[in-house]
Amino acid sequence: MRTRLTGFVGGRSGTWRVVVNRAVCGDPLSEVTHLEIQDDAAASPPPSAAWVLRGITSNERYVTRAEKTELAQKQPSLGRSNATCAALIPIKKSAAWWGLTQDERRRIFEDQSMHIRTGMLFLPAVARRLHHCRDLSPTEPFDFLTWFEYAPEHAPAFEDLTLRLRASPEWEFVEREVDLRLVGCAAPP
Amino acid sequence: MRTRLTGFVGGRSGTWRVVVNRAVCGDPLSEVTHLEIQDDAAASPPPSAAWVLRGITSNERYVTRAEKTELAQKQPSLGRSNATCAALIPIKKSAAWWGLTQDERRRIFEDQSMHIRTGMLFLPAVARRLHHCRDLSPTEPFDFLTWFEYAPEHAPAFEDLTLRLRASPEWEFVEREVDLRLVGCAAPP
Numbered sequence: 001m002r003t004r005l006t007g008f009v010g011g012r013s014g015t016w017r018v019v020v021n022r023a024v025c026g027d028p029l030s031e032v033t034h035l036e037i038q039d040d041a042a043a044s045p046p047p048s049a050a051w052v053l054r055g056i057t058s059n060e061r062y063v064t065r066a067e068k069t070e071l072a073q074k075q076p077s078l079g080r081s082n083a084t085c086a087a088l089i090p091i092k093k094s095a096a097w098w099g100l101t102q103d104e105r106r107r108i109f110e111d112q113s114m115h116i117r118t119g120m121l122f123l124p125a126v127a128r129r130l131h132h133c134r135d136l137s138p139t140e141p142f143d144f145l146t147w148f149e150y151a152p153e154h155a156p157a158f159e160d161l162t163l164r165l166r167a168s169p170e171w172e173f174v175e176r177e178v179d180l181r182l183v184g185c186a187a188p189p
Numbered sequence: 190m191r192t193r194l195t196g197f198v199g200g201r202s203g204t205w206r207v208v209v210n211r212a213v214c215g216d217p218l219s220e221v222t223h224l225e226i227q228d229d230a231a232a233s234p235p236p237s238a239a240w241v242l243r244g245i246t247s248n249e250r251y252v253t254r255a256e257k258t259e260l261a262q263k264q265p266s267l268g269r270s271n272a273t274c275a276a277l278i279p280i281k282k283s284a285a286w287w288g289l290t291q292d293e294r295r296r297i298f299e300d301q302s303m304h305i306r307t308g309m310l311f312l313p314a315v316a317r318r319l320h321h322c323r324d325l326s327p328t329e330p331f332d333f334l335t336w337f338e339y340a341p342e343h344a345p346a347f348e349d350l351t352l353r354l355r356a357s358p359e360w361e362f363v364e365r366e367v368d369l370r371l372v373g374c375a376a377p378p
Contacts, residue, residue, distance in 0.1 A: 004327040056324050059287045068290050098248045101257050102291070135245050135324040138193040 004057045006131055007041035008088055008145060010034075011048040016086055016182035024166070026092065026176030035088065035182055037147075053090055055131020055145040062109050067116050074123040083127060083149040087158065088180040090133075090142040097173035098134075113168035122161045125154040142176065193246045195320055196230030197277055197334060199223075200237040205275055205371035213355070215281065215365030224277065224371055226336075242279055244320020244334040251298050256305050263312040272316060272338040276347065277369040279322075279331040286362035287323075302357035311350045314343040331365065 010018070010029065014036030021031055032050045041054045060068060097105070109115050119128070127149045134143040150158050162179070165171065199207070199218065203225030210220060221239045230243045249257060286294070298304050308317065316338045323332040339347050351368070354360065 056327065058324050060290050063290055064292045065290045101249050101252055101254045102295075103253045106291070132324055135247050135321055137325075138245065 002039040003042070005041040006055055006057070006145075007038035007043070007045065008053045008055070008147075009036040009038060009045045009049045010051045010053075011036070011046060012050075013046060013048055015185050017185055018180060018182055020179065020181035022179045024177040024179050025174065026178075029090075029178050029180070034185075035180070053088075053133070053142065053145055054136060054140075055133045055142075056136060057129065058132045062106055063116055070120065071116075071123075074120065076124040076127045078127050078129060078147070078149055080127065080149065080151075082151045084184040084186075085150050085152055085155055085158075086182040086184070087146075087148040087162075088182065089146045089148070089162075090176075090178050090180075091144045091146070091174055092142045092176035093173045094175045108170050108173075113165070113170035115165065115168065115170060118161065118164050118168075122154075122157055125157055126150045126161065191228040192231070194230040195244055195246070195334075196227035196232070196234065197242045197244070197336075198225040198227060198234045198238045199240045199242075200225070200235060201239075202235060202237055204374050206374055207369060207371055209368065209370035211368045213366035213368050214363065215367075218279075218367050218369070223374075224369070242277075242322070242331065242334055243325060243329075244322045244331075245325060246318065247321045251295055252305055259309065260305075260312075263309065265313040265316045267316050267318060267336070267338055269316065269338065269340075271340045273373040273375075274339050274341055274344055274347075275371040275373070276335075276337040276351075277371065278335045278337070278351075279365075279367050279369075280333045280335070280363055281331045281365035282362045283364045297359050297362075302354070302359035304354065304357065304359060307350065307353050307357075311343075311346055314346055315339045315350065 010032035012033055014034035016035040016037070018032055018035055021029060023029070030050050036046065038045070045052045063071065100108070110117070129147045131145040131147070132143070133140040133145060148158065199221035201222055203223035205224040207221055207224055210218060219239050225235065227234070234241045252260065299306070318336045320334040320336070321332070322329040322334060337347065
């Protein structure tokens with residue numbers, strides 16, 4: 001059963017095979033060959049787990065009603081049979097970011113960085129789910145875990161998306177970022 | 190040592206004596222005589238605990254920079270020696286609230302309900318700290334725990350504050366609320 005709390009378990013087994021594990025900035029995550037997704041993170045992780053990242057789905061923080069309506073019309077669901085490529089991108093933002101007020105963060109996030117507008121350009125090719133970590137405990141290693149799924153033919157488009165976001169003013173507040181790329185184990189070689 | 194995570198422990202001992210424990214709406218909390226505040230909620234609660242409510246301090250969700258600056262100038266710190274009265278008000282909001290977008294929530298919270306503006310009227314009499322619960326786990330009993338401290342002569346003003354907020358459009362989204370009033374155990378009888 002799916003609860004709001006999801007666990008991403010890195011280890012020696014899992015339904016996704018890790019093909020890239022790169023620290024974009026800050027500390028890396030230790031090397032693993034596979035990733036398993038636990039829809040109920042309260043369950044105990046498999047014994048082979050090297051690390052577990054936990055995140056909780058929550059209410060919208062930045063989108064307006066007009067943006068939410070447009071996203072709902074365009075965004076695909078996870079689990080499409082042709083979406084055999086995936087990415088897990090854990091991010092931690094700086095104390096300076098969290099010291100900003102909501103209006104200041106929205107201004108950087110969208111007015112200056114076009115985070116929502118840019119993501120929209122890649123719909124319906126790239127499916128996405130955001131998991132929040134910052135308020136799970138005072139000691140979480142990341143603030144957000146974003147999970148993406150796309151078909152192999154859209155891998156270049158996904159590169160384009162990550163490059164655009166990393167070049168935006170919002171990313172000046174990112175102090176740790178890891179980029180994990182994965183392929184479904186049931187996918188053809 | 191204080192972390193972002195605080196535990197409010199109801200039981201038979203503690204530095205605050207419970208004088209009112211009233212369910213404003215939804216399920217009550219069981220009767221206790223005392224409340225202890227654990228600045229590190231990872232510590233184990235005392236054996237006499239009847240319940241523990243946990244909350245985490247987090248980034249601002251609604252105030253603008255101008256409002257934050259005004260609040261910072263006016264709001265007192267917790268722990269004033271004359272502030273021997275306290276209140277703990279746990280609140281849970283409805284799914285309808287959490288389905289709103291940020292702009293819609295801000296409009297109800299401040300434009301319609303004047304939550305920030307009303308709180309400002311009672312500064313510096315009433316000190317306040319907000320603890321978030323909703324994203325600690327998928328099964329938290331409340332979304333927020335707000336802690337207030339004030340001197341006995343400001344008790345009528347505090348009643349006025351709670352009445353104004355409960356009459357606001359924002360409160361139509363509150364589906365559970367408990368109102369605990371306390372006096373410091375070191376306070377004169």
